[in-house]
Amino acid sequence: SLAEIENSELFKYSPYKSLNEDQYKSVLEILTNINNSQGNSIFVSGSAGTGKTILATYLMKLLVSDVDNIEDAEIQEDDIYEINLIKEFQRKYPKAKIGFVIAMTPLRETIKKVFSNVPGLKKQMVMSPSETFKLGIKYDLLIVDEAHRLRQYRNISWRGEFKKKNQLLGLGDDGTELNWIMANSRNQIFFYDAAQSVKPSDIDEFKFSELQNKPDTLKLSLKSQMRTKGGNDYITFIDNLLNCDVKKKPDFSTDFELKFFDSFNSLYNKLKIREKENGLCRMIAGYSWEWKSDPKRKDNLDLNAIDIRIDGMEFQWNKTYNDWITSENAFEQIGCIHTTQGYDLNYAAIIFGLEIDYDPIQNELVIDKTKYFDRYGKNGVTDYELKSYIVNIYKTVLYRGIKGVYIYACNYNLKQYLKKYLNLNLDINVTTEIKGNNPRIIPFESVKPFVNAVPIYDIKVAASNFTDPQFYEEFSWAELPMQVSPKKGYFIAQVMGESMNKKIANGSYCLFEEYTAGSRNGEIVLAECSNIQDGDYGLGYTIKEYSSIKSFTEDSFRHESIVLKPIxxxxxxxxxxxxxDEIIRFRVRGIFKKVLNWI
Known part of the structure; x- marks a missing residue:
């Protein structure tokens, strides 16, 4: 199908893709510069989604193309200048030695597969920085994609091998993979975005700046947003959002879906619908949970261990490191920055973990180092550095979604901050639609009240805070499951949200018994709270565990406070x-009996 083709790696990274004006001008400037110099560095900067990888693969294919055999009749007038530049390059570097360098293993393996399916390209052309030593002589050109992920001798697991490579070049521990690229090539093209540096092993920005500021370095910039349908406005908004500097709530095109979810269950189910419709929909989280199921762990006794628990749901981290996005069962796993950076998704569901929160007094994001589990990402770094890396991680993964981005946050203050600027998901029926666990409504003429049916009220009870005002009087009659007998005073209502998910899953239909009298302490109650000013508009509802603090006199008592507890x-x-005053407007409507199941 067309969707399957568009989702394929070959399509997404194809060197045959048409370039936009930004990219095409860059191609001409790059070729002109290389042809006119005896060795030069070129930097192509651009934020996520500006087409850096597409331009890099296009250049690779272009420079190895056999342009001498192109028939004149096939050449468009606009192509003549480009073809002449290619011919000049090939005369200058006959049988040119060109390498395509990617530091990140997952993306490198993906591009190798793409190159193996493109005539003229070979997977051997794609290499890691350390493999640039293999040739023994200098490459004529090294094209470095995701150059911001080139590494330095800091917080890496392969220190011995790194040290050996530095020693080959007469360098000490201050040597970097950038030094290796420079030493092993005559010309270099770096595709770079400082904002996507996400680990302390990534080379410090100032070292790239030193090279960029040399007078003979060509600096180019890509501006057009090619990935997300939210456009550059979305990229700017996310940058401002995570810098806590949003001036106004954005209004994106109807082609791009940006939503915040209070309920993780709802997010998962909505994403599942999008996966069925589009494919390539994945969940990505910050490294806020230990990777217990990691197959590389020496102490790993259980490959099926649960890594992540959110709102009563259980997941494992990505089961594979390479090509996770297209791997089997990837939708049921949660990916991280290392398995998603450089990739496109139709929809990305981003989970802000327990390590990141919001300080409303200082108006800034704050990091809890004890809840961040990437040891190579946090050891030996300052608090300022760690925050910078973690914020960059979230920015980078938030840029993955083409058609939409769904967002969930674990910490309360961050939830409240994000909800100020993001549209809240209001598609509250998504959970029950997927479960298929819906009550059977009985036609009015067939109803025998409390014999074959009980009322089902058309309200959505919030398992969070009180809902917006609703009218309690509107109801139909529904049949109870076979194992439940009708009884006068019973009624059904649907519970939405995650604050009771130890007892009640989001979207569940629940049976209540109308409250008349007696102690409610310790009971799960359906409560209403009316606002006097909004009395004409209905009532708000919530479901929680009830407790109260009372003060007594000789002949009576009063409630000092009522506490509704989430479970x-x-x-x-x-x-x-x-x-x-809130107690005066408060009333218990029903006592929770059980979750109903018609399946």
Whole structure:
């Protein structure tokens, strides 16, 4: 199908793709510069999604093309200048030795597969920085994609091999993979974005700046957004959002879906629908959970160990490092920065983990180092450096989505901050649609009240805070599951949200018994709270565990406060505490009996 073709790696990284004006001008400038110099460095800068990898693969294919055998009739007038530049390059470097360098293993393996399917290109042309030593002589040209991920001698696991490569060049521990590229080639093209540096092993920005600031370095920039349908406005917005400097809520085109989810269950189910429609929809999280199922761990006793628990749902980290995005069962796993950087997704679901929160007093993001589990990402770095890397990680993964980005945050303050600027998902029926666990509504003429049916109220009860005002009076009659007998006072309502997910899954239909009298302490209750000013507009509802603090006199008592407690795997949910005037407007409508299941 067309969708399958568009989702394929060969299509996404194809060197045959048409270039935009930005990219085409860069090609001409790059070729002119290389042809006119005896050895030069070229930097092509651009934020995520500006087509750096596409331009890099296009150049690779272009420079090895046999342009001498192109028939004149096939040449368009606009192509003549480009073809002449290619011929000049091939005369200058006959049988040119060209390499395509990628430091990141997953992306490198993907590009190797692409090159093996393109005439004129070979997977052997794609290499790691250390493989640039293999030739024994200098390459005529090295094209370096994702150059911001080139490494230095810091927080790496292969220190011995790194040291040997530095020694080959007479360098000490301050030698970097950038030095290797420079030493092993006459010309270099670096595709670079400092904002996508995500680990302390990545070369410091100032070392790239030193090279960029040399008078003979050609500096080019790509501006046009080619990935996300949110365009450059989305890229700018995400940058401002994570810098806590948003001036106004954005308004993106209807072609791009940016939503915040209070419920992770709802996010998962909505993403599952998008996966069925489009493919290439994946969940990505910050490194806030230990990788217990890592097959490379020497102490790993359980490859099926659960790594991540969110809102009562359980997941493992990506089961494979290379080509995870297209691997089997990838949708049911959660990826990280290292398996997704450089890739496109139709929809990306981004999970802000427990390591990152928001400080409303200082108006800034804050990091909890104890809840960040990438040891090579945090050892020996300052708090400022760690925050910079983690924020860059979230920016980078937020840029993966072409058609949409879904966002969830584990920590309460960050949830509240993000909800100020992001549209809240309101598609509350998504969970029950997927479960298929819907009640059977009985036609009115067939109803025998509390004999074959009980009322089902057309309200959505919030398992979070009180819902927006709704009318309790509107209802139909529904049949109960076979194992439940109708009883006067029973009624059904749907519970939305995650604050009760230890007891009630998001989207569940629940059976309640109308409250009449008696102690409610310790009961799970359906509560309503009316606002006097909004009395004409209905009531707000929530479901929580009830407790109260009372003060007694000789002949009566009064509630000093009422506490409604969440029962959730997500500890960011807080108690709802009612006092004074709020208690007057508070009422228990029903006592929770059970979750209903018609399947």
């Amino acid at each position: 959730s795997y997500d500890y960011s949910f807080k108690d709802i505490v009612l006092s004074e």
